[in-house]
Every structure is written in structure tokens, then in C-alpha cells.
Amino acid sequence: MxxxxxxxxxxxxxxxxxxxxxxxxxxxxxxxxxxxxxxxxxxxxxxxxxxxxxxxxxxxxxxxxxxxxxxxxxxxxxxxxxxxxxxxxxxxxxxxxxxxxxxxxxxxxxxxxxxxxxxxxxSDRRPFADEPVPDAVVDRLMRAAAAAGVNIRVARPEDLATLAAAAGHAANVQRSDPAYRAEIAAWVRGGIPAEVAAQPSGARPVSLRALDDEPDASIYSGQAVTDRNARYAIIVTDGDSPRDWLTAGEAYSAVVLGAIADGLAFSPLSDLVEIVAARTTLRRMLGGVGWPAMVVRLGVAAGSAGAARSPLRxxxxxxxxx
Ligand SMILES: Cc1cc2nc3c(=O)[nH]c(=O)nc-3n(C[C@H](O)[C@H](O)[C@H](O)COP(=O)(O)O)c2cc1C
Missing domain, CATH: 3.40.109.10 (NADH Oxidase)
Incomplete structure (x- = not known):
């Protein structure tokens, strides 16, 4: 080169x-x-x-x-x-x-x-600490996304049931599809270390995409609920074209770099915007205005050990x- x-x-x-x-x-x-x-x-x-x-x-x-x-x-x-x-x-x-x-x-x-x-x-998929995310930090992240040209909506407590339902639906649809499971397995094998892909046990208010190739989504009945203080930010664009997706990506980068700079941890949940019915549910939750492009789970990391790093090409x- x-x-x-x-x-x-x-x-x-x-x-x-x-x-x-x-x-x-x-x-x-x-x-x-x-x-x-x-x-x-x-x-x-x-x-x-x-x-x-x-x-x-x-x-x-x-x-x-x-x-x-x-x-x-x-x-x-x-x-x-x-x-x-x-x-x-x-x-x-x-x-x-x-x-x-x-x-x-x-x-x-x-x-x-x-x-x-x-x-x-x-991206840190581990359960977060039971500590609240300061509102001032959330406000700053929202302003960063706005500066990148998109709206960001932080889910209210009453939105969590809708997010959970959308995540559950996406998991059911995707995991029952062998082609989906094969695609996940191939890319996880090629680029995501095992300790990063492992799903920690524990129920969460909104479940994360499982990075294994089991046909059924995990059921966590009877286990402790984690992530009780996680916040969920939804990046929303005005339109739904490649130009909007680039802007959404810039906003996503602004939010996650800002979160790390402010001492928070995060992980994304794009399954909620991959499956049409889940994305439509989110759109409705947002009042039918704009296009949800990405969901980001934000919180305070439990413990000081950082999440493992995924390899670069x-x-x-x-x-x-x-
Ligand atoms: C557009 C996009 C969608 C993603 N969707 C998910 C997701 O649904 N679930 C998840 O656990 N991680 C998701 N990720 C995180 C990636 O898996 C992660 O960025 C990648 O493996 C590199 O690891 P790193 O973020 O720790 O550097 C997504 C990332 C991007 C940019």
C-alpha cells in the first residue's frame, strides 16, 4: 500500500x-x-x-x-x-x-x-449496573444526535412494554428462519470473539439479539431481572433513503462516542428495525413521524473490566x- x-x-x-x-x-x-x-x-x-x-x-x-x-x-x-x-x-x-x-x-x-x-x-452486551444514567448525560447525547442532523427519542418508562414486544417479535421471526441463523453463525464465527457473543444469563426488560444459532430465543423465567436502569435511545430519521441512513450512522457514532466519553456503556439493538412489524410498532410508538433507524441501550457498566474488543480487518x- x-x-x-x-x-x-x-x-x-x-x-x-x-x-x-x-x-x-x-x-x-x-x-x-x-x-x-x-x-x-x-x-x-x-x-x-x-x-x-x-x-x-x-x-x-x-x-x-x-x-x-x-x-x-x-x-x-x-x-x-x-x-x-x-x-x-x-x-x-x-x-x-x-x-x-x-x-x-x-x-x-x-x-x-x-x-x-x-x-x-x-458494544457492551453485559447487564448494566443498577445505577441510573444521569439526565444531563442523556440530554447531551440527544443534542449530539441533533447536531448530526437527526432526532433521537429516549424511550419513556411506559414505552418499555412496546420495545419489549417488538424485540420479542423480531426474535421469534428471525430465529425461526434457518437462513437467518446461518447468517448470524457465519459472521459471528468470522468476526466476533466468543466472550463478546456469549449471552449473559438474566432476564432483561428488553431482550438483546442472541448471537448463537439456536432456533429458540432464550427463556429466562425465574431469573433476576437486570438492566432495570438501562435507557433506550431511538435514532429517528425524517426519510428512509440511503442519504438518511448515512445521517443515522453519523448520529449513531456521535451518540456512542459521546456515551463512552461520558463514562457510559452501550449496546445497539437493530433487530427492532430489521423486521417490518417490529419497526412499524416502533414507528407507531413515535407517533407515526419519522423512521426509526437504530435503537441504543445505554447504561452504567457493571464493574471496571471493559468489554472485549472485536477484531478489525x-x-x-x-x-x-x-
Ligand atoms: C448498524 C448496526 C447494527 C447493529 N446491531 C446489533 C444488534 O442488533 N445486536 C447487537 O448485539 N449488536 C449490534 N451491533 C453491534 C455490532 O455487532 C458491533 O458494533 C460489532 O460487532 C463490532 O464490535 P464493537 O462495536 O465492540 O467494536 C450493531 C452495530 C451496527 C453498526
Missing amino acids: AVRTDAVGRLLTQAVLTALEAPSVLNTQPWRWRIDGDTAQLRADRTRQLRVIDPDARLLTLACGASLHHARVALAADGVTATVRYLPDEGDPDLLAMLRYTGRTGPSDEAQRLRAAVGRRR PTADVMEVA
Whole structure:
């Protein structure tokens, strides 16, 4: 792989290396970045699309939006100004975004705070501590999502039954489908360490997607209820097009990096937006306005040991320097 030693090339390379640490559905990392002149181009890698779970590439595009946001955070943290063009070529829908270096400015403190969270960020599926999430932190995360251009709705206590029903329905539909179970098994085997995929025991108000290939969702009758203080944030876009999914991904990245920077833990629940009936249930809960794009469970981590890290793809497979 070519290496750029000029200042702009080095800054763009740093930004792309940061982008490669972004979260993605089942750790598919469905992106390719190319640095060319004063631009960094983000392309979808559809060979890594989940054909059963994500037939429209909505989650793939969302993950790429998160990667784009990571790159923008790195540039802003380094005091770089850049323009971004989304889906710049109608004839080339895989070209999702083009970042262009435009100059230097003072480094942004907020971007530096978020960039420092990139290496510590993990999806943490373990039960949270029985400690409340401070409202001030939730407010800050909502503002971060709004700055990224989407609404975020934090579920109210009376919404939990609806979320639980949607999660239960999604699990029943998906786990009874052998093609779904095969897709989960293949990607978990390829990219998610066993200790990350393991489902801790205990009932939760809203169940998480199981990352094993058993046909039945686990039943936790009679076990202690955990996650009693978890909050659930729903990222909602105005429309439901690839452009909206990119924005949702940027907001998702802003929320999870902000959560980590603020000392919280999180894990996403996208099964709630994968199955049409579950997503429709969420839409209704939101008053029928907008499109739920992602659900994020937020809470205080129990214990100080961090969640295990999932492996990244080799840089040469996902980054190219012209
Ligand atoms: C669009 C998207 C959807 C995801 N959906 C789920 C999900 O439904 N359940 C889950 O446990 N994790 C989900 N994840 C988390 C990924 O599995 C996780 O980001 C990936 O394995 C990399 O691990 P890391 O986030 O710890 O770096 C999702 C992530 C993204 C970006």
C-alpha cells in the first residue's frame, strides 16, 4: 500500500485509520476507503452485506455513516476543515461520501474528546449496573444526535412494554428462519470473539439479539431481572433513503462516542428495525413521524473490566492510497 508523507496525506490517512475503528452490524466492516489527492472517498463493500438481515443495505449504509463520522471527528480533532459530499455520483451508488480537505483551523475540544473515546469504544452486551444514567448525560447525547442532523427519542418508562414486544417479535421471526441463523453463525464465527457473543444469563426488560444459532430465543423465567436502569435511545430519521441512513450512522457514532466519553456503556439493538412489524410498532410508538433507524441501550457498566474488543480487518483490505 502506498503511503503519503505530505501533510494533507498524513492527516487524511489518520482520519481513515480512525474511520476503520467504527462499529458495524455483526462486525462486517462493509467499507472501503480510498485516499486520492485532497479527498478521502468512502465506498460500500456490498460483498459484506447481510443478505438475510439487511436486504436493503440499510444497516450497511448506517455503519458506513458511522465510519464517515469517525473520520470527520479525527479531522476536526486535528484542526482540519473539510467538506463532505454525500452520494456525490448518481451513477455510482456505492460511492457513499467524499471528504475533501479544505484547510486548517484550531482543533476542536469536543472532537478531541470524542476521538479519545474511539479506541475505548466497544458494544457492551453485559447487564448494566443498577445505577441510573444521569439526565444531563442523556440530554447531551440527544443534542449530539441533533447536531448530526437527526432526532433521537429516549424511550419513556411506559414505552418499555412496546420495545419489549417488538424485540420479542423480531426474535421469534428471525430465529425461526434457518437462513437467518446461518447468517448470524457465519459472521459471528468470522468476526466476533466468543466472550463478546456469549449471552449473559438474566432476564432483561428488553431482550438483546442472541448471537448463537439456536432456533429458540432464550427463556429466562425465574431469573433476576437486570438492566432495570438501562435507557433506550431511538435514532429517528425524517426519510428512509440511503442519504438518511448515512445521517443515522453519523448520529449513531456521535451518540456512542459521546456515551463512552461520558463514562457510559452501550449496546445497539437493530433487530427492532430489521423486521417490518417490529419497526412499524416502533414507528407507531413515535407517533407515526419519522423512521426509526437504530435503537441504543445505554447504561452504567457493571464493574471496571471493559468489554472485549472485536477484531478489525487488515488495513490493506479496507484502505487504499492512490
Ligand atoms: C448498524 C448496526 C447494527 C447493529 N446491531 C446489533 C444488534 O442488533 N445486536 C447487537 O448485539 N449488536 C449490534 N451491533 C453491534 C455490532 O455487532 C458491533 O458494533 C460489532 O460487532 C463490532 O464490535 P464493537 O462495536 O465492540 O467494536 C450493531 C452495530 C451496527 C453498526
